[in-house]
Amino acid sequence: MTAILEMRGISKSFPGVKALRNVNLKVEAGEIHAICGENGAGKSTLMKVLSGVHPHGSYEGDIFYDGEKRQFADISDSERLGIIIIHQELALVPLLSIAENIFLGHEPAVMGIIDWDEAFRRTRELLAKVGLNEQPTALITHLGVGKQQLVEIAKALAKKVRLLILDEPTASLNESDSEALLKLLKELRSQGIASILISHKLNELAEVADSITVMRDGSTVETIDARTEEVSEARIIKSMVGREMSERYPHREPRIGDRLFEIRDWRVEHPLHAGREVIKGVSLHVRQGEVVGIAGLMGAGRTELAMSVFGRAYGRNVTGQAFMQGREIDLGSIQKAVAGGIAYLTEDRKGLGLVLGEDIKSNITLANLAGVAWHGVIDDDRESEVAEQYRSKLNIRSSGILQKALNLSGGNQQKVVLSKWLFADPKVLILDEPTRGIDIGAKYEIYTIINDLAASGKGVIVISSEMPELLGICDRLYVMNEGRLVDEMPVREASQEKIMASIMRQHGTAP
Amino acid sequence: MKPEAVETPNKDQAGDGFWKSNLRDYGLLGSLLVIIALFEYLTGGVLLAPANITNLILQNSYIVIMALGMLLIIVGGNIDLSVGSIVGFIGAIAATMMVDYKMPWVPVVGLSLVAGGLIGAAQGYFVAYAKIPSFIVTLGGMLVFRGLTGNILLGQFVGPFPKDFQSISSGFIPDVVSAPLLALFGDVIGANFRWTSMLIGLVGAALLVFTSARRWRHAKAHTMETEPLALFVGKNAVFAVLIVGFCYLLASYRGLPNVLIIMSALILLYMFVTQRMTIGRRIYALGGNRMAAQLSGIRTERLIFLTFVNMGALAGLAGLIVAARLNSATPSAGNSFELDVIAACFIGGASASGGVGKVMGVVIGAFVMGVMNNGMSILGIGIYWQYVVKGLVLLAAVYVDGYQKNIR
Numbered sequence: 013m014t015a016i017l018e019m020r021g022i023s024k025s026f027p028g029v030k031a032l033r034n035v036n037l038k039v040e041a042g043e044i045h046a047i048c049g050e051n052g053a054g055k056s057t058l059m060k061v062l063s064g065v066h067p068h069g070s071y072e073g074d075i076f077y078d079g080e081k082r083q084f085a086d087i088s089d090s091e092r093l094g095i096i097i098i099h100q101e102l103a104l105v106p107l108l109s110i111a112e113n114i115f116l117g118h119e120p121a122v123m124g125i126i127d128w129d130e131a132f133r134r135t136r137e138l139l140a141k142v143g144l145n146e147q148p149t150a151l152i153t154h155l156g157v158g159k160q161q162l163v164e165i166a167k168a169l170a171k172k173v174r175l176l177i178l179d180e181p182t183a184s185l186n187e188s189d190s191e192a193l194l195k196l197l198k199e200l201r202s203q204g205i206a207s208i209l210i211s212h213k214l215n216e217l218a219e220v221a222d223s224i225t226v227m228r229d230g231s232t233v234e235t236i237d238a239r240t241e242e243v244s245e246a247r248i249i250k251s252m253v254g255r256e257m258s259e260r261y262p263h264r265e266p267r268i269g270d271r272l273f274e275i276r277d278w279r280v281e282h283p284l285h286a287g288r289e290v291i292k293g294v295s296l297h298v299r300q301g302e303v304v305g306i307a308g309l310m311g312a313g314r315t316e317l318a319m320s321v322f323g324r325a326y327g328r329n330v331t332g333q334a335f336m337q338g339r340e341i342d343l344g345s346i347q348k349a350v351a352g353g354i355a356y357l358t359e360d361r362k363g364l365g366l367v368l369g370e371d372i373k374s375n376i377t378l379a380n381l382a383g384v385a386w387h388g389v390i391d392d393d394r395e396s397e398v399a400e401q402y403r404s405k406l407n408i409r410s411s412g413i414l415q416k417a418l419n420l421s422g423g424n425q426q427k428v429v430l431s432k433w434l435f436a437d438p439k440v441l442i443l444d445e446p447t448r449g450i451d452i453g454a455k456y457e458i459y460t461i462i463n464d465l466a467a468s469g470k471g472v473i474v475i476s477s478e479m480p481e482l483l484g485i486c487d488r489l490y491v492m493n494e495g496r497l498v499d500e501m502p503v504r505e506a507s508q509e510k511i512m513a514s515i516m517r518q519h520g521t522a523p
Numbered sequence: 524m525k526p527e528a529v530e531t532p533n534k535d536q537a538g539d540g541f542w543k544s545n546l547r548d549y550g551l552l553g554s555l556l557v558i559i560a561l562f563e564y565l566t567g568g569v570l571l572a573p574a575n576i577t578n579l580i581l582q583n584s585y586i587v588i589m590a591l592g593m594l595l596i597i598v599g600g601n602i603d604l605s606v607g608s609i610v611g612f613i614g615a616i617a618a619t620m621m622v623d624y625k626m627p628w629v630p631v632v633g634l635s636l637v638a639g640g641l642i643g644a645a646q647g648y649f650v651a652y653a654k655i656p657s658f659i660v661t662l663g664g665m666l667v668f669r670g671l672t673g674n675i676l677l678g679q680f681v682g683p684f685p686k687d688f689q690s691i692s693s694g695f696i697p698d699v700v701s702a703p704l705l706a707l708f709g710d711v712i713g714a715n716f717r718w719t720s721m722l723i724g725l726v727g728a729a730l731l732v733f734t735s736a737r738r739w740r741h742a743k744a745h746t747m748e749t750e751p752l753a754l755f756v757g758k759n760a761v762f763a764v765l766i767v768g769f770c771y772l773l774a775s776y777r778g779l780p781n782v783l784i785i786m787s788a789l790i791l792l793y794m795f796v797t798q799r800m801t802i803g804r805r806i807y808a809l810g811g812n813r814m815a816a817q818l819s820g821i822r823t824e825r826l827i828f829l830t831f832v833n834m835g836a837l838a839g840l841a842g843l844i845v846a847a848r849l850n851s852a853t854p855s856a857g858n859s860f861e862l863d864v865i866a867a868c869f870i871g872g873a874s875a876s877g878g879v880g881k882v883m884g885v886v887i888g889a890f891v892m893g894v895m896n897n898g899m900s901i902l903g904i905g906i907y908w909q910y911v912v913k914g915l916v917l918l919a920a921v922y923v924d925g926y927q928k929n930i931r
Contacts, residue, residue, distance in 0.1 A: 325818060350820040364818055367811035369878050378808055379819040381801040388801050392741075432819065 014079075016041040016175060016206050022061055022073035031057045032071070033231045039175070039223075042204045044197055046217040049227035049252055055210050058227070059177050063097040064090045077175075094174030098164050098181060104152045111135040111148035114167045138166040143192040158185045158310040165193070176200065176207040180449060182216060186310040186477040187512075194220045212451060213478075214245040226251040249452065261484035262456065264463040268487065269300030271338070272471040273354070273440040278332035280320040290316050290327060292495040298440060298471035303462060305486035305503075306475045307511050313495040314475045315359055318442045322356035323349035336439065350379065353439035357429055357446060359475070361422075365429040368418040372410060373399035375417050375428050380436040402431035407457060423454025430461060440471040447481065459485050479508045491515060547872055547924065548884065554920075555887050555894070562898030569901050570894070573776035576769070581692065581848060583893035584782040585610070585841035586860065587886055590867040591793045592834035594885045595803075597868050599830045600810045600877030601650060601657035605642075605664030606838040606864055610857025611672040613639050613842030618681040618852030621688065628688035636839045642668070643835020644828070651827035665861070673854045682851025691785075692847035695778040696720065717778035724770020724779075728763040735759055782844060789837075794882045806830060810877030866913070867892055870920040891916070 017039040024032040032054045039045045047055050060066045062075065064084030075082050077093060084090045087097075104113050111131050120130040135148035144162040152160060161181060168176060178197075182190040194216055197207055201222075211217055217224055224243060226233040233251050236243055274297035282288040291313050298304045306314050319326035321334065323346030334343050334352075341352040349356075358364040366375055376399050377384050384395040399413040406427040410420060417428055426446065433441060443462070447455040462485055465472050476482050482489060482503075489506050491499035491514045499514035563570045589606050596603050617635045620626045642664070649660045683689075701718040739755055750758070773779055797803040808816040809823050817823045841860075846852050871888025873880030892913065899909045 322818075323820075346818065346820050347822065356818065358818060363812075364814045367808045367815050367878070369811045370808065374804060374808070378804075378816070378821070381804060385801045390799050390801055390804060392799070436820075 014041055015039060015076075016078065017062070018076040019058070019062065020074045020076070022058065022071055022075075024057055024061055024066060024071040031230055032061070033229075035073075035227070035230070035232050037225055037232065038235070039206055039208060042201055042206055043222040044201055044207050044209060044220050046209045046211065046221035046224045047227060048211065048214065048217060048224065048248060049233075053227040053252075054230040055227055056179060057230075059097055059179060059208070059210065062090070063087050063095060063177065091171065094172055095177065096168045096171055096173045096175070097177040097179065098168050099179050104160055104163060104167075106153035107151060109149045109151055110139070110146060110155075110163050110166075113152055113163060114138060114170050116167075118171070134170070135166075138169055141169060142166045142196060143189070156310060158189055161185060162189070162193075165196070173205060176205060177210075178207060179210045180212065181209070182211060182213055186308075187479060188309055190216065212449070214248050215480075217248065218243050218245055224248060228252060252452070260452070260456070261481075262460045262463055264466065264485075266301065266303075266466070266487050268302045269469065271297050272300045272302075272336070273298050274335045275321060276333045276335075278317065278321070278334075279330070280316060280327035281329040283327050286328060290495055291320060294332075294492075294495075294497050296490055296497060296500075298473055300469045300471060301466050302488065303466050303472045303474060303486045305482035305489045306473065306492050307479060307482050307489055308492035309515060310477065311494075312492045312515075314492050315444055316495075317492070318356055318444055318473070318475060321349070322346060322354060322442065325356070350436060350438070355379075355433035355436055355438035355441045357433055357441065357443045359445040359448060361425055361429050365432075366417045366425060369416060371414045371416055372403065372408065372420075372428055373413040376402055376413075376431045376435055379432050383435060383437075398435060399431075402435065406431055406434075406461060421450075421454075423450035423457070426450055426454070426458065427461075430458070434465075438470070440473065441465060442473045442475070444475045445477065446474065447476070447478070455481075479511055483508070548881070550923075551870075551872065551884055551887050551891075555891050558891060558894050558898075562894060562901075566898060566901045570898055571772065573772045575897070575901070576772055577776055577780060579893060579897050580780055580783050580786075582897060583889060584692075584780075584786045585844045586863050586867060586893065587786055587889045588789055588844070589834075589837055589841045589860065589864045590871070590885045590889045591789055591882065592830075592837035593864045593868050594793070594871075594873055594880050594882060595797075595806055595830045596657070596834050597865075597873045597875070598797075598810045598877060598880045599806050599827055600813065601827065601830070602865065603646070603657065603661045603831065603834050604861050604865075605646065605661040605668060606834065606841070607857040607860035607862075608665045608668035608672065609639060609642055609835060609838035610842040610845055610860055611852075611854065612642070612668040612675075613839045614846035614852040614856045615672045615675040615681070615854075617843055617846055618684070619675060621684055622681050628685050631688075632691075632843060635843055636836050639839020639842065640832050640836040643832040643838070646835070647828040647831025650831060651824040672856075676852060676854050678854055680851045680853050682849075684847065684850055689847050689850055690781060692780075692782050692844045694781045696723075696781060696784060698778055715775075717774040720774040720778040721770055724767050724774070727770070728766040731766065732759050732763055785840075785844075790882060790886055797882055802826070802829075807878055810879070812878070863889075863892055866917045870917060872924065888920075891920075 015038050017037070019035065019037040022032050022035040022037075023030070035054065035058055037045075037047075037058065047058070049055055057066070061071050064087045067085050068083035075084070077095070082090075082093070090097075105116065108116070111128075114135055115131055120127045120134070132148045139146060139148070139162075142162045142165050144159060144166065146155065146159065152163065155163070165178075165181065176197075182193055185193060190213070197209065197220055200207060209217065209221065218238070221238050221243075223235055223237055223239075225235045226248065228251075236247070236251070274295075276295045278291055278294045279289060280291035282290050294317055296304070306317075308314050316326050320330050321343060323343055324330050325346055334341050336352055341348075343349045343352065343354070362368060367378065373395060377395055381390065384391055384398055396413060402408070403410065403413055408420075408424050408427045408431070410424060417425060420428065430446075446462070447458050450458070462472055462474070474482065474486060483506060486503050488502050489500070489511070490497050491501075491511055493515045498517075499511075501510065559570065569575055589610075593603060593606065613635050616638060617631050620631045620634065621628060646657075646660050646664050649655045650657045695717075696719060698717045698719045700722060701716065704718050735755075736759070739750075770779065773783075797807075805816065805821050805826055808819070808821065809826055813823055842857065845856050849856065867889035868880065868885050869875065869888070870891055871880065871884035871886070873885065895913060895916065896909065899912065904912075
């Protein structure tokens with residue numbers, strides 16, 4: 013086999029930090045090459061070197077592509093040779109259509125006049141390839157994060173790709189969409205397109221990858237040939253963290269008390285389309301000290317349910333009753349929901365959770381400024397104490413409480429958002445994808461925090477697209493599909509198969 | 524998996540030193556000092572003559588006052604183009620009340636401030652609750668209130684005003700300590716030296732040094748980022764000397780202008796509001812990420828509304844000061860003030876996308892504009908060339924700002 017890409021002895025420094033140390037990477041033609049490692053291990057930096065985001069001259073070492081030494085000055089240099097990178101952060105124009113986004117910059121046009129029939133036809137083909145059932149004219153802003161990701165992939169396919177780099181493509185996809193995507197990668201492989209896949213989802217890597225390169229602290233640890241060797245998740249994790257992983261989910265003795273929070277016959281209409289019900293009569297409850305999971309596919313309405321409960325932050329014509337400790341409460345506004353003891357941790361921590369330009373301290377106290385102020389005047393000492401307290405309690409790794417949220421890694425950002433809500437002292441926490449896009453070590457810490465919350469008598473509702481995670485940390489599960497709760501089960505009776513079965517059963521009977 | 528797995532720090536967080544985060548503030552202050560020195564040299568010492576300093580304050584007070592309100596608007600992610608017209612409008616109605624209806628000046632001041640607040644409330648309603656972009660709403664307001672000003676005044680100058688009203692702008696604080704001091708110690712500096720103003724300057728400088736020393740020690744004790752000791756001492760020494768020297772110059776002329784006292788009190792108030800009060804913090808969060816602020820339980824609409832009410836009231840105050848200074852209301856009063864005010868905010872480091880900006884920066888920004896206006900006028904540079912220079916300085920300031928951010 014011949015290598016399509018070889019990176020030799022790559023080193024890259026940022027002021028104060030050596031991000032890459034003598035990294036070697038060899039990708040064979042037509043293989044799926046996975047790169048894994050904890051956040052900050054240098055995966056994304058390596059890909060930026062490869063794609064020309066960090067231009068030649070800003071790093072040491074050599075890049076060979078197609079057997080020739082290459083010096084990319086910018087990203088268009090690498091794209092011209094068929095190296096296409098899909099970044100973790102989506103780069104779509106929200107108010108343009110799918111077709112416009114896919115062909116942005118290289119529209120099928122004659123003399124500058126766009127041939128829309130051609131554009132739409134090709135868009136439909138590409139959408140079919142990535143398994144996205146949407147009209148080419150649909151606006152990006154109306155699609156969920158997961159579907160937007162699929163559009164990104166379709167956009168890459170529209171260019172003449174020979175080496176596709178995907179930086180955590182499935183982080184925001186649910187299980188079935190992830191599967192479809194991985195199948196797609198295999199199909200591309202059979203067409204001779206090589207791909208580099210960066211992912212935290214080790215089960216996926218073990219499933220599709222031909223080779224797996226493990227990075228740690230800016231260096232390559234090893235490259236495992238998955239064609240000749242059976243690769244287990246445990247094997248990869250051991251290599252990633254440098255030791256054996258005993259357990260992924262911290263142990264907890266559930267001490268479950270009385271019914272704490274309950275909603276009855278909750279109905280929500282789409283914010284833009286009045287009359288279109290998104291949540292169709294949901295009743296659920298959480299008890300003191302209980303961790304309840306809500307499983308479901310993307311688009312099942314889980315985030316919509318959570319946000320509508322959180323002071324009608326989503327939807328219109330919200331109806332239904334809410335009870336806290338048996339007393340009916342008004343969730344008519346976010347202020348009332350917070351005052352009523354509810355906290356909602358968003359799935360989009362950068363867009364909706366953090367003020368990125370502000371420091372850790374201000375982000376932590378934002379939802380409960382009254383807690384550090386006296387008649388509207390902030391007590392600096394008290395605020396710093398509070399921030400320091402959470403920084404050490406939740407182990408937020410940073411240079412100090414004055415570090416900007418922007419400069420934190422994903423896991424530490426999530427801990428800041430969690431701190432914000434812990435300081436607001438809610439009775440019930442709704443955590444929407446609390447571990448999305450963060451590495452294994454930080455995930456474990458988040459799980460531990462969730463356990464501590466339950467142990468202190470709070471009710472925790474976890475929404476997650478990773479079923480093993482729900483099975484690992486919850487006491488009880490609801491299964492949601494198409495705006496309804498379709499099943500409920502104690503976790504000891506639950507399995508991934510059973511959850512999927514209840515979703516599919518409902519699919520089958522739905523009109 | 525155990526939780527102590529060490530994460531390598533993100534690339535940006537390593538060298539987040541004190542200098543990097545504060546370079547801008549010192550750069551701005553340095554620019555102001557350079558500009559002052561330059562014009563002091565070019566004008567052959569006229570710029571810092573006591574009479575001219577007094578003039579400089581009178582000319583710029585209303586810009587600074589409005590810039591305080593504009594800062595909150597811009598930090599909140601909006602803009603207000605109508606402030607110049609509100610200045611004219613409030614001047615017109617105040618003049619009508621005092622001259623045509625012979626109302627006493629104290630209630631007129633109160634009513635004018637309320638009227639300014641109501642104008643702000645009306646515009647704030649459309650921005651915050653009707654969700655019309657502030658640029659459009661206040662562009663409308665700019666036209667409406669300029670037009671109303673003309674209609675009220677019918678193209679005439681209305682004045683003059685009572686002496687007491689005029690003294691808001693052109694008066695000086697009463698000198699209560701000079702006479703007894705003169706009696707006690709005899710004539711030391713000169714019979715006309717305003718000792719009250721000098722003493723206020725000394726006390727002010729002492730307070731500044733005292734409070735900032737306390738803050739510095741406090742920050743140090745809480746292991747927060749502090750500036751190096753030498754820099755801290757140097758900076759405070761410069762400030763103290765500036766304040767004392769400034770008051771000395773004013774004291775040797777006619778003392779501290781009333782409007783300087785009003786302006787200084789407002790600057791301190793808004794520093795306090797932005798740095799220490801929950802409402803200030805919330806405005807910064809709103810501008811930084813509106814959705815995140817909203818989902819943290821902050822009433823973002825009400826907050827935007829309030830920034831406009833505040834701006835309206837401050838523009839009303841500025842309108843009174845301008846009218847008092849000119850001793851008449853004119854149809855063109857406040858023309859294009861909004862541009863100076865907005866420019867002061869952006870020169871002072873406010874971000875057009877919201878969430879960023881400091882009171883001190885904006886005050887310095889206003890004085891950068893003011894000193895240039897004044898200096899160029901003394902030099903006899905034509906008004907049109909002044910526009911060109913001011914425009915280029917604005918662009919340069921924001922360019923350097925962006926450039927600094929990019930090289931980080």
